[in-house]
Amino acid sequence: MTLAVAALVVFWILEVLPGDPAATMLGISATPETIAALRTELGLDQPPVARFLGWITGMFSGQLGISYAYRVPVGGLIAERVAVTLPLAVLALMLASSIGIALGTLAASKANSVIDSVVMGVAQLGLAIPNFWFGLLFVLLFSVTLGWFPSGGFPGWSGGILPAFQALVLPALALALPQSAVLARLTRSSLLETMGEDYIRTARAKGLTRGQTLRRHALRNALVPVLTMMGLQFSFLVAGTIIMENVFALPGLGRLLVQAIGGHDLILIKNLVLLFVGAAVIVNAIVDIAYGYADPRLRVSRP
Amino acid sequence: MLVVDNLGISLGQTRALRPLSFSLDAGETLGIVGESGSGKSITALAIMGLLPEVMQASGSILLKGENLLALDESSLCALRGRRMAMIFQEPMTALNPVMTIGRQIAEGLVLHGLMTSEAAASEAVRLIERVGLPEPELRAHSYPHELSGGQRQRAMIAMAISCRPALLIADEPTSALDVTVQAEILALLREIREETGMGMLFISHDLAVISKLANRTLVLYGGAAMEMGETQALLAAPRHPYTRGLIAAIPRGNAHTTPLRPIRGHVPELHGLPDGCPFHGRCLTGTDLCRRSSPAPDVASTTAWCHHLDGGQGA
Structure with missing residues (x-):
């Protein structure tokens, strides 16, 4: 629908x-x-x-039409580019959630301490800095100065997983950082709110330390709003890939879309946009399923 | 077993609890009765070492000779759940909604190094059966929302007694339950006390509930002790005006012929309360002396803290 x-x-x-x-x-x-x-x-x-x-x-019927500009079937064109953008988005989402949840948990477990202030300050900075600027900084530091990662381009998956992966690390990290800042703040506040619940007192009365209580009892309860946010963020992540693929010269969907718009390649544009919408719908469906795992009360019926 | 000596709790400048002393033997139940804000719940939390950080406790709490107030956090963690356990009022919110009942019960056993997780899982099933839940195997894999209020409170009890603590604190364990379920839970607590020989602190605002379980009863009001003694003696011949008012306020008989007798006035704010008896403002026998100075304990059939034990009708 x-x-x-x-x-x-x-x-x-x-x-x-x-x-x-x-x-x-x-x-x-x-x-x-x-x-x-x-x-x-x-x-x-x-x-x-x-x-x-x-x-x-x-x-x-699988016939998406022929690209006006490229004169090749749109389906094949998109499939080729998905192999770049999908791993990029997934990697970015994984980085954003692991960094965000880890930092948020750290800040909450040391609430109102120096560590908390530092983590939240860094998160505020991460929120304020746009992702393409992170991208440019990373290229300067890790590619130009340190030479650890390529500064752009994509060798393709045929040349082995490692070089392809290396090409995606920097753009994924640049995409992930602002998102992880949002997740870190949300994780922290959600955790602190959860720590005021009655069952947290029950857990403490059982003899768990504050840290154990936070990790074993509070975290899973606190993650439900974080999951929601991750689902919403995915759209921003996709929008971010469009920018990041241009910064890092990655042959992904985002660059394809920009080129298609430039060339009035209407048939390519509408298929690409629909694909992005479809991806957002699928991700939100996955989030809905994940709710059930995180919170048994949200399961429709017991397996 | 438990000796509480001059336990005082303060919240900044406000005295939440005035120096309070009582003791509890193994196998004995002390009932603590009082209205909201009387200090009964924070007394329990102070014993567990779980007072909110803004509150300070003074005096001493000896559990089997060890002063709990002098222990550091890690030593307290080793005692909590192992030597002393607590049951809370709200069975609806006091269990973790995303963890199965079995795991929540087994957690303490593993934490305190009493069992491996496999042994604890089967012990949890045994405990679930012990507290009278049907189909224990199935219940162990249930989540709290799949249980009724009474069933959850039984699960809480199973969790609290899992490590066979010497002291069980029950803070209003039946107040959120239906009357019929209340009676079942009280019977279960009495059974478990007989079986394990643990000492129990039973906290309630309801004298009728206390009288079913407690050997001795302590009446708290406004953060101060009013009266303490054998439950039967205290109920039969209350000496303190507040205790008398509390007993008189219990509804009984036909509502058309017997008027309800509430205690006049309201519970005072603890902040800025004068030094004297906290009940003086609502007490019928209250005098200027009551406002100025705290009464000394008077030991007779019960111990009462009142300047005017022989005068007046109380509230």
């Missing part, structure tokens, strides 16, 4: 967008005749409803 609405909105926005893809493709020297011929070839002369239905039915 969400996807259907998204498809309609995407299609409609691109429809009202000014500029003729056929004219853009042929350049300024094109004659009205050649433009008209290309429009017929691309199917742009058909009414919008027919083109929309054609797109949707094509999607179900």
Whole structure:
């Protein structure tokens, strides 16, 4: 349902967008005749409803259409780029959650201490700094000065996992840091709130130290709002990959989208945007499933 | 076994509890009765060493000769759950919602090094059966929200007695439960006390509940002791005006013929309370003396703290 609405909105926005893809493709020297011929070839002369239905039915049969600019099937083009962007997003999400939850837990366990203030101060800084700037800084430090990681480009997965992974570490970290700052703050406040619950007192009465109570009893309860936030953040993460792929010259979906927009490659744009929407829907479904693991009260029925 | 000597608790300038002394033998139950804010719950928390950080305790609490107030946090952790355990009022919120009942019960046994986790898991099932929950195997894998209030309180009791503590503190264990379930839980506590010989501090605002379980009763009001003695003697012949008011306020008989007798006035704020008897403002026999100075204990059939033990009708 969400996807259907998204498809309609995407299609409609691109429809009202000014500029003729056929004219853009042929350049300024094109004659009205050649433009008209290309429009017929691309199917742009058909009414919008027919083109929309054609797109949707094509999607179900795996025929996403031919890219106007690249002249190759959109499906293959996207699949090639997903192999870069998906690992990047997953790596960034993993980094963001592990760094964020670890720092948030540390700050909460030493609440109102120097460590707490330092961690929260750093998190505030992480929130304030945009991710592309982190990217540029990382390139300067780790690539140019230290030479640990490549400064950009992507060797592809065929050359082995390690070089490909190395190419993704810096952009993923740059993407993850601002997100982990949000997660750290949320984890801290959620944990401190949970530490005031009655069952925390019960755990303390059992003989657990404050630290043990925090890790064994409070953390899992405190993670439910953190999970929600991670689901919401995924959209920002995807938006971030668009920027980061351009900073690090990674041949991913984000760069493809930017190029497609530049070239008025409407068919590529609408498929890419729909893919991003689909990814967000899937991630939120995963978050819903994860709720059940985190909190048994949210399970519909016992297995 | 437990000797509390001149235990005082302060919150900044406010005295939450005035110096209080009592003792408890193994196998004995001391009931502590009082209204909200009387200091009964913080007394329990002080013994467990779980007072909120803003509160300071003074005096001494000896558990089997060891002064709990002088112990550091790690020594206290070793005692909590092992030598002394506590049952809380709200069975709905006092159990961790994301952990199975069995694991919560077994946790203490493993923590205090009494058992391996496998042995503790089967001991948890045994304890669940002991506290009278049906289908113990199944209950061990249940989460708290799948149990009723009474069942959760039974699980709390199983958790508290798992390490066979010498002292069990029950803070309003039945107040949040239905009356029929209350009676069952009280019976269970009495059974377990007989079986294990542990000493029990039973805290309640309800004299009727206290009278079913406690050998001796301590009446607290406004952070100060009012009266203490054998429960039967105290109920049969209360000497302190407050105790008399408390007993008279218990509803009984036909509502149409017997008027309810509340104690007049309200519980005073502890902050800025004068030095004298905290009850003087509501007491029918209160005089200027009551406002100025704390009464000394008067030992007769019970011990009472009042300047005017032989006068008046109380509240």
